[in-house]
Structures are given as structure tokens and as C-alpha cells.
Amino acid sequence: MYDVAVIGAGPAGLSAAITLRMRNISCVVVSPKAKSGWLYKANEILNYPGMPKIGGEKLLHAFSEQALSLGAEVHSGLVRQILFSGGAFMLLADDHIIEAKALILAMGAARPKLLDGEEALVGNGVSYCATCDGMLYRGKKIAVLSAYAHGVEEANFLATLANELDYYPLQKHELSGLDPRAAVIPTIPQKLKKENGKIDVESIPYDGCFILRPAVSLTQLLQGLTLAEGFIPVNRRMETNLPGVYAAGDCTGQPLQIAKAVGEGNIAAICAAEYLQQLSASNR
Amino acid sequence: MYDVAVIGAGPAGLSAAITLRMRNISCVVVSPKAKSGWLYKANEILNYPGMPKIGGEKLLHAFSEQALSLGAEVHSGLVRQILFSGGAFMLLADDHIIEAKALILAMGAARPKLLDGEEALVGNGVSYCATCDGMLYRGKKIAVLSAYAHGVEEANFLATLANELDYYPLQKHELSGLDPRAAVIPTIPQKLKKENGKIDVESIPYDGCFILRPAVSLTQLLQGLTLAEGFIPVNRRMETNLPGVYAAGDCTGQPLQIAKAVGEGNIAAICAAEYLQQLSASNR
Numbered sequence: 191m192y193d194v195a196v197i198g199a200g201p202a203g204l205s206a207a208i209t210l211r212m213r214n215i216s217c218v219v220v221s222p223k224a225k226s227g228w229l230y231k232a233n234e235i236l237n238y239p240g241m242p243k244i245g246g247e248k249l250l251h252a253f254s255e256q257a258l259s260l261g262a263e264v265h266s267g268l269v270r271q272i273l274f275s276g277g278a279f280m281l282l283a284d285d286h287i288i289e290a291k292a293l294i295l296a297m298g299a300a301r302p303k304l305l306d307g308e309e310a311l312v313g314n315g316v317s318y319c320a321t322c323d324g325m326l327y328r329g330k331k332i333a334v335l336s337a338y339a340h341g342v343e344e345a346n347f348l349a350t351l352a353n354e355l356d357y358y359p360l361q362k363h364e365l366s367g368l369d370p371r372a373a374v375i376p377t378i379p380q381k382l383k384k385e386n387g388k389i390d391v392e393s394i395p396y397d398g399c400f401i402l403r404p405a406v407s408l409t410q411l412l413q414g415l416t417l418a419e420g421f422i423p424v425n426r427r428m429e430t431n432l433p434g435v436y437a438a439g440d441c442t443g444q445p446l447q448i449a450k451a452v453g454e455g456n457i458a459a460i461c462a463a464e465y466l467q468q469l470s471a472s473n474r
Numbered sequence: 475m476y477d478v479a480v481i482g483a484g485p486a487g488l489s490a491a492i493t494l495r496m497r498n499i500s501c502v503v504v505s506p507k508a509k510s511g512w513l514y515k516a517n518e519i520l521n522y523p524g525m526p527k528i529g530g531e532k533l534l535h536a537f538s539e540q541a542l543s544l545g546a547e548v549h550s551g552l553v554r555q556i557l558f559s560g561g562a563f564m565l566l567a568d569d570h571i572i573e574a575k576a577l578i579l580a581m582g583a584a585r586p587k588l589l590d591g592e593e594a595l596v597g598n599g600v601s602y603c604a605t606c607d608g609m610l611y612r613g614k615k616i617a618v619l620s621a622y623a624h625g626v627e628e629a630n631f632l633a634t635l636a637n638e639l640d641y642y643p644l645q646k647h648e649l650s651g652l653d654p655r656a657a658v659i660p661t662i663p664q665k666l667k668k669e670n671g672k673i674d675v676e677s678i679p680y681d682g683c684f685i686l687r688p689a690v691s692l693t694q695l696l697q698g699l700t701l702a703e704g705f706i707p708v709n710r711r712m713e714t715n716l717p718g719v720y721a722a723g724d725c726t727g728q729p730l731q732i733a734k735a736v737g738e739g740n741i742a743a744i745c746a747a748e749y750l751q752q753l754s755a756s757n758r
Contacts, residue, residue, distance in 0.1 A: 447493070
């Protein structure tokens with residue numbers, strides 16, 4: 191059980207981790223390993239104070255080295271869902287469960303483009319997490335819509351449960367490891383609907399539909415989290431509407447800037463530290 | 475006339491200047507030259523993201539070099555008062571007047587300790603600015619209470635006007651250049667009061683009392699600026715209660731952290747840029 195789980199290893203998340211460690215608070219930074227994202231690719235950043243004309247990769251490396259050297263832990267994985275249970279947050283990060291007393295959401299502004307009809311069907315036949323929901327479709331017919339290679343692993347697990355499994359690559363990726371029980375369908379679905387209790391994908395009815403993308407829609411991440419125009423509203427203490435849940439960086443909205451993200455990560459860390467202090471006082 | 479005047483050359487002010495220049499907005503950073511302040515003296519800063527274990531002086535130098543190289547201007551001087559007139563802000567910085575269309579307040583959290591009774595008498599016999607108010611006391615008896623050497627220059631100007639001038643050093647400083655018409659009184663006043671229309675300082679009645687310190691009380695800086703517990707309340711856009719006036723860094727309150735200040739300076743710059751755009755659109 192960590193004191194704080196930080197979701198996202200960009201400027202906001204790493205700044206938060208650095209300041210949490212300065213306060214001697216245990217923390218884990220959870221983020222997909224992928225070396226991608228706009229900042230990683232940025233050739234030259236001019237307005238991060240103190241480090242003029244630095245490349246994005248180098249800047250991120252400096253941030254993460256600093257966080258690691260102060261004792262922050264890093265876990266590679268995409269957080270698909272967060273549950274609150276028994277006084278703790280449980281993060282489902284690929285196949286791992288990570289527990290923490292408080293959360294700092296710092297996953298940036300990148301959002302997946304959803305399919306038509308997708309959002310309305312979540313929890314009603316559409317799922318983002320094979321580990322969480324696979325057993326619901328034991329012996330049934332499943333569609334896996336996947337935008338990236340990780341979907342192959344998830345499909346292979348689902349293939350052990352399903353009676354029939356169709357795999358739709360939403361984007362081109364390596365399929366050689368796919369379980370032979372899965373059939374690859376080369377069309378790209380544009381919309382989903384429910385008909386006669388089944389999920390209709392390209393006019394084929396399925397009992398369940400798993401959608402796997404390298405990013406998670408905020409609407410699915412954490413139940414009860416208030417959103418506004420795709421961003422997470424926060425106050426000056428970086429508090430979201432949920433106790434113990436802070437947000438920082440691009441996911442809180444404009445301006446999408448490194449300095450702003452670093453500042454918000456710092457504030458979120460300090461306010462999360464205060465929250466933990468109150469929590470421990472009230473448990474005494 | 476500058477687009478933006480930034481008051482304070484700490485992390486918030488310099489971060490603001492850097493981002494203003496990235497938007498090609500003319501700006502001047504106004505700050506006392508003094509190489510002092512807690513950050514300047516900090517031996518090692520551990521949690522400014524990207525620059526671990528850096529000394530405060532080196533960090534400030536990196537910030538200011540970056541701002542200068544992007545074209546920010548710097549003016550040495552203590553801003554004693556800001557007036558809004560004819561659609562522009564006028565900053566009285568020692569003996570200079572600087573004009574700007576928008577303001578970013580980033581003067582840190584250091585505040586002078588006021589004398590008992592001082593605040594109630596400002597504008598009613600007590601002044602912080604010899605240039606502004608000296609003529610009101612022509613031929614009168616004046617007290618100058620000064621915490622630093624700059625007070626000698628101000629007193630010398632006032633001595634050319636006054637009939638009688640007493641100089642009270644609030645802290646030890648060089649007095650050799652003081653006009654011989656000024657009498658040095660070696661006691662340190664603790665309180666001020668008004669009696670029979672005169673300002674009573676150590677039981678001596680004066681027509682006017684000038685108080686000179688190397689920092690300015692926020693309550694006197696800018697008329698109409700809302701304060702709360704000694705800080706400047708801002709919203710998430712770093713807007714104060716006054717249009718065109720933004721604040722960033724320690725002067726906006728806790729946490730008093732470099733990363734927070736840098737982030738707020740960045741946001742203030744971007745929001746001030748938007749304000750200028752609207753201003754120029756409405757003037758078209």
C-alpha cells in the first residue's frame with residue numbers, strides 16, 4: 191500500500207513525485223512504458239524556466255531521474271480503472287493491482303477518440319478491462335477491438351474463456367502472437383449499438399465487446415469523478431470533487447504547458463501530504 | 475509603454491517574463507537590485523524539477539538569463555505604488571515611472587512589519603513615497619523613518635522642502651550622505667498616532683511622516699486590490715479582483731514553492747496575453 195499513487199509520468203506526475211518524496215511520502219508513478227507523447231518528441235523547448243532550449247526527451251529524463259533518486263517508485267502499465275474500496279484506491283494497471291491512500295491524476299490531455307455509441311454501452315456489454323470483466327463472458331462470443339499490440343495479450347486471455355472471439359485491429363499492429371482460437375477481422379468498426387441484447391459490431395452480434403487502447407477515457411477511469419469539457423476541474427489546491435483525489439497538469443485544462451504542469455504537480459503533492467496527515471490523525 | 479509589467483524577479487516573475495516573450499509580448503521585470511531573499515541564499519534546492527541539487531543563486535541566474543535572452547527587459551527599482559490612469563498602469567519605481575497595459579504581481583511573500591497604528595494613518599499624514607507626497611509638506615516638519623540606506627536619498631530630497639526634518643533609522647545603515655539639515659534621532663519608534671492633527675512619533679508632533687523600507691506593504695501598493703490574510707487571492711487563471719492585474723508565486727499564498735511559482739508565472743503570462751488580445755480587439 192503506497193501513500194500516493196501518481197498516474198502519469200509527464201512533468202506534472204514527476205513533479206508531484208519529487209515533492210512527495212521530499213516530504214518522505216511513499217509514492218508510485220504509474221504510466222505506460224511507451225516513449226511517445228508530444229513532449230517526448232519535442233525537439234526544443236524554450237520556456238521551461240532554468241533549462242532553455244532543451245529537448246523533450248532529455249527534460250523528461252531529468253525529471254524522472256530526479257524522482258527516482260529521491261526514492262519514487264515507477265510502475266509500467268496503463269491504469270484502466272480505479273476503484274475505491276476499504277478506504278483505499280485500487281488501480282488496475284494492466285494485470286497488476288496497485289493500492290494507495292491518495293491519488294494524483296496526471297495523465298495528460300491525450301484522449302482516445304471513442305466509437306459512435308461506445309460511451310453509452312460501457313458496463314452494458316462494452317468493457318475496457320479483460321481482467322475485470324472477462325469472466326462475465328465465459329463461453330460466450332466476444333469481440334476485441336484493439337488499437338495496439340497489448341490487445342493481443344488481452345485477447346489471448348479472453349480466448350481461454352470465450353466460445354468464439356473475433357479480433358478487430360483498430361490500428362495496424364503486430365498480430366503474430368495472437369491465439370489461433372481468435373479470428374482476425376480486417377475491418378475497422380466505426381460504431382457500436384445494442385440490438386436484441388447483443389452488441390452489434392459491423393452487423394455481427396456479440397455478447398461482449400472489449401476495447402483496448404493505449405489511453406483510457408477519463409469517463410471510465412474513476413467512478414464519480416466530475417469532468418468538464420473533457421478535463422478534470424480542480425480548485426487552487428488541485429482537489430477534484432473526490433476526497434483524496436488530486437489532479438495536475440494537462441488533464442486539468444488550459445494552458446497545456448510544462449511549467450504549469452510542474453507547478454500543479456508540486457501543489458497537488460503538498461495538498462495530498464496534508465490530506466494524508468489528516469487521514470492518519472483521524473485514524474488515531 | 476510596455477504590454478506587461480512584471481513586479482518581482484523571482485521564479486514566478488521570471489517564468490512569466492519567459493512565457494510573455496515566447497508570445498512576443500513586450501515586458502519589463504521590475505525588482506530591487508538587492509541580491510537577497512531566501513532563494514538567493516538557498517544553498518541547495520532539491521525539488522525543482524529538472525535541476526536537482528542546484529543552488530538558489532545559480533537557479534535565479536539561469537531563470538534571468540533565459541528571460542533576458544528572450545528579450546525581457548529588467549528595471550532595478552522598488553515599486554512603491556501603482557496607479558491606474560488613462561487605461562494604463564503607472565508604476566512608481568524609485569524615481570522612475572513605468573507604464574504598462576497589464577500587470578503581473580510576483581513580489582514574493584516577504585512583507586514589512588508595520589508599526590502600531592501605521593496602516594490607519596496612510597494617506598492621512600503617513601506616506602511611503604517622497605516623490606509622490608513630498609510637496610504636501612513644504613515648509614512643514616517631517617519625520618523620516620527609514621530601514622535602509624535608500625531612505626537617505628529620499629530624506630535629502632525632503633530636506634530641500636521641509637522646514638525641519640528628523641531622521642529615525644529603523645535599522646542600522648550608512649548615514650554619512652545625509653543632508654546636514656536633517657537631524658538623526660537614535661530611537662526606534664514602535665508606534666504612530668494622530669494627535670491634534672499631527673503625527674506623533676516618540677512624543678514629537680510632525681506634519682508628515684515618511685516610512686521607507688526595502689519592501690512595500692501590499693495594502694499600499696495598488697488601490698482596490700483585494701487581499702486575504704496578507705496574500706493576493708487569485709483564481710485558476712491567476713486573475714486578481716482587478717481587470718488586467720494578475721498575481722503569481724508566493725504572493726498568492728501557500729505553498730511557497732519554486733515549482734508552484736514557476737507554474738503560476740506561466741499561467742499568469744498566458745492569461746495576461748489573452749487579456750491584451752481582448753483589449754486590442756475592443757480598441758479596434
